[in-house]
Each structure stands twice: as C-alpha cells, then as structure tokens.
Amino acid sequence: MLWLKIRPAIDRLVDDWQAKHDNAxxxxxxxxxxxxxxxxxxxDEFRDRPDTDIVGLTPKDVASYFHISDWPRDIARFDLGGRVLDIIPTPGHEPAHIMVYDGRTRLLFSGDMLYPGRLYVPTDKFGEFRASADRLAAFAAKHPxxxxxxxxxxxxxxPGQDYPMEAATHPLEHPLPLKPEAITILQHMAAKAGPAPVIDRAADFIVYPVPPRPAP
Ligand SMILES: [Zn+2]
Ligand SMILES: [Zn+2]
Known part of the structure; x- marks a missing residue:
C-alpha cells in the first residue's frame, strides 16, 4: 500500500489561510x-504540531470533545468561529461513528455509514445502525x-454494481456525492433488514452485513 503524507498539504492550507487573515x-x-x-x-504526523487538537477515537472521546452529553441521541453544534457544524452521532458501522453537517454549504460528510459502495455493518450492530439511520432521517427532514x-x-x-473487493482500478466509477434521497432509502433498507440481515443492493449503495468484530 502506498501511503502519502497528509501533513504537508494541511500545513499549506493553514499557512495560506493565515497569510490571507493577517497571520491570525x-x-x-x-x-x-x-x-x-x-x-x-x-x-501521527500531527502529534508534534502546535495549535492542534487530535480528537480521540472512542465514543467517550468524541462525545467529550464535542460536548455531546447524551451519546448517541444528542446532536452537537460545534462553532468553528462564525461557522457552525452539526455533529451527528451515527454508531453502527463503528461505535464512535459521526457525521458532520456544514449548514453553510449544506453538505453532509457521511463517513463510512453512507457512500456509493458496500456499507459494512456488523450483524450484532444492526439495531444501532437502524437507530442511527432513523435519527439521520429526522435530522435531514429539518435541515436542507x-x-x-x-x-x-x-x-x-x-446501478447496483460494485467492484470486486480490493480492486486495483475503478473504471467508470460512481461519483462520490449522493443525493439526500439516499438517506430515506438507507432508512428503509435498515428497517426491513430483520434479525438475520442479508446483502441488500440499492442503485447507489449496498447494505453489507459482516460478522461481529471483536472489541478493540
Ligand atoms: Zn473506511
Ligand atoms: Zn470504517
């Protein structure tokens, strides 16, 4: 696997922003x-970077950083400074999963819960996944x-066709953005999954049960 360093790109973005804002x-x-x-x-590339918060990876870490008192039911409003993001707990794919909604651009960063691909959900976590899909749909009903x-x-x-696992190339790839209707479709698929969920294909994504994962 080829790993590219991410820090130079981020440092450059921050430097450019500061140059345009009187080095604030x-x-x-x-x-x-x-x-x-x-x-x-x-x-790890950022551990020694000044003026940097690295948020932890457990539900407790995430809830405490974003001040979510009733995980996963509360949605946090996180102010970057004149720009508020909504932090939406969405466990299921993974216990500490969140989505981030940017009200200014009306974009929803949906992580690994909803993207054009195989949506992996451990079979013992379908209840959480379903509840997250319901809360997400309720959020989307109130926010554009x-x-x-x-x-x-x-x-x-x-439609409905994925690449083989670990395919090295992706010819004719589905674009990344999904329409908001995907949320309702996912909610319905999660609702009808039942106690023994099976692979369920929609045009733009696939609900993909996997065996329970051992606790980290
Ligand atoms: Zn991933
Ligand atoms: Zn993942």
Whole structure:
C-alpha cells in the first residue's frame, strides 16, 4: 500500500489561510468520522504540531470533545468561529461513528455509514445502525442537504454494481456525492433488514452485513 503524507498539504492550507487573515492564529482540529485505521493512519504526523487538537477515537472521546452529553441521541453544534457544524452521532458501522453537517454549504460528510459502495455493518450492530439511520432521517427532514460526501467509492456507474473487493482500478466509477434521497432509502433498507440481515443492493449503495468484530 502506498501511503502519502497528509501533513504537508494541511500545513499549506493553514499557512495560506493565515497569510490571507493577517497571520491570525488558528487551531487545527483533527477529528474523524470513526476509528477505523484507514481513516486515522495520518494522525501521527500531527502529534508534534502546535495549535492542534487530535480528537480521540472512542465514543467517550468524541462525545467529550464535542460536548455531546447524551451519546448517541444528542446532536452537537460545534462553532468553528462564525461557522457552525452539526455533529451527528451515527454508531453502527463503528461505535464512535459521526457525521458532520456544514449548514453553510449544506453538505453532509457521511463517513463510512453512507457512500456509493458496500456499507459494512456488523450483524450484532444492526439495531444501532437502524437507530442511527432513523435519527439521520429526522435530522435531514429539518435541515436542507445538498449532497452527502462519504469516505469511499466502491460502486460503478452501473446501478447496483460494485467492484470486486480490493480492486486495483475503478473504471467508470460512481461519483462520490449522493443525493439526500439516499438517506430515506438507507432508512428503509435498515428497517426491513430483520434479525438475520442479508446483502441488500440499492442503485447507489449496498447494505453489507459482516460478522461481529471483536472489541478493540
Ligand atoms: Zn470504517
Ligand atoms: Zn473506511
């Protein structure tokens, strides 16, 4: 696997911002949609960076950083400074999973819960997944969502057709953004999954039960 360093790109973005804002001090917050290794593998590059918060990976860490008192039912309003993000706890794929909604752009960063690909859910976590899908649908009913931006693409442009596992190339790849209707479709799929969920294909994503994961 080829790992590219992420820090130079982030430092450049922050430097550019500061240059345009009279070198105002700005804190960098590193938070993840959830604690799987493919998402936080770059954190170590930032451990010695000044003015940086690296949010922990457990539900407790995430709840405490964003001041979520009733995890996973509360939705936190997190003010970056004149720009408020909504932090939506959405456990199921992984216990500390969150989505982030940016009201200014109306974009919903949907992590690994909802993207054009295989949505992996441990079979023993379907209850949490279903509850998260319900809370997400309730949120979307009250907030305008332009598009969902998830963390992976595993679908082709052919409806319902994914690439093989670990495919090295993705010809004719589904675009990343999903329409807000995907939330309702996911909610219905989660609702009808029942006690023994099976692989369930929609045009733009696949609900994909996997065996329970051992606790980290
Ligand atoms: Zn994941
Ligand atoms: Zn992932």
């Amino acid at each position: 001090k700005v804190r960098l917050i590193i938070a993840h949609s959830h604690g799987h290794g493919d998402h936080h593998a770059g954190d 969502v332009r598009a969902l931006l998830g963390a992976h693409i595993e679908m082709t442009t052919t």
